[in-house]
Amino acid sequence: MDDNQKSCTDETMQKIQREALGTSRSTDSLMHVVTTFPEIRVTGLAARVILLPNGCLLAGTSDGETCVSNTIEQVVDFLYCKNVENESLFMPDWRDCDIAPSATEQISIRWGLRKRRAEN
Numbered sequence: 001m002d003d004n005q006k007s008c009t010d011e012t013m014q015k016i017q018r019e020a021l022g023t024s025r026s027t028d029s030l031m032h033v034v035t036t037f038p039e040i041r042v043t044g045l046a047a048r049v050i051l052l053p054n055g056c057l058l059a060g061t062s063d064g065e066t067c068v069s070n071t072i073e074q075v076v077d078f079l080y081c082k083n084v085e086n087e088s089l090f091m092p093d094w095r096d097c098d099i100a101p102s103a104t105e106q107i108s109i110r111w112g113l114r115k116r117r118a119e120n
Helices: 010-024 026-036 072-081 103-119
Strands: 047-051 057-061 066-069
Touching (some): 047 072, 047 103, 066 072, 072 103
Antiparallel strands (some): 047 057, 057 066
16 A cells, blocks of 8 residues: 555554544434434435545444445445435535535445446
8 A cells, every 4th residue: 555545444444433423423413314304215224424534434324334445436335235325325514523525525426326226
């Protein structure tokens, strides 16, 4: 792994994951959105993706499962395997306490999920 790649060791990821989920209110915020806005139809599991300080993505589902990865493809695979639909995928914006994935990352995740669904 060269210096330009993001380093995500298992130990570091476990620590970051615990801290991010403890301070970001990911599950609480996700459930708040789902219960506050009943017009949002959630099919399958709801999920939330945030960007961690080290540049890795943290995806959490409403059943408590999480995935930390430095590649969009792995996040998409996780979301697809958990049967998360685009309508059930939430990402924070600048007003949230979490670090929002960039617009490019958000588009790539949503497009990747649509592509995976279309292939199967």
